[in-house]
Amino acid sequence: xxxxxxxxxxxxxxxxxxxxxxxxxxxxxxxxxxxxxxxxxxxxxxxxxxxxxxxxxxxxxxxxxxxxxxxxxxxxxxxxxxxxxxxxxxxxxxxxxxxxxxxxxxxxxxxxxxxxx
Numbered sequence: 001x002x003x004x005x006x007x008x009x010x011x012x013x014x015x016x017x018x019x020x021x022x023x024x025x026x027x028x029x030x031x032x033x034x035x036x037x038x039x040x041x042x043x044x045x046x047x048x049x050x051x052x053x054x055x056x057x058x059x060x061x062x063x064x065x066x067x068x069x070x071x072x073x074x075x076x077x078x079x080x081x082x083x084x085x086x087x088x089x090x091x092x093x094x095x096x097x098x099x100x101x102x103x104x105x106x107x108x109x110x111x112x113x114x115x116x117x
Contacts, residue, residue: 038068
């Protein structure tokens, strides 16, 4: 799944976004990161549904700690694709099936010009 995350990050970079790709970080590290930098979008990817309860708790912590109270929460990965109801349960503002769809949705949500036609 690292390939998918890397691809997503590259699509966003090419779309004009500054991206911080963090893999295998402890929840506390992620909370500290969003506390100190005002991200416009916080994205979480979940492949294994066994980790959904922890991911749901992490999403709430990230929102609560965010230096940007208006930060959007984006979710993706197999666990959300297979159970789309989790997208609203976790409180996500957006989710998309492809990296380009995610970029367009994020651009619309934060009011940026569309990077891909």
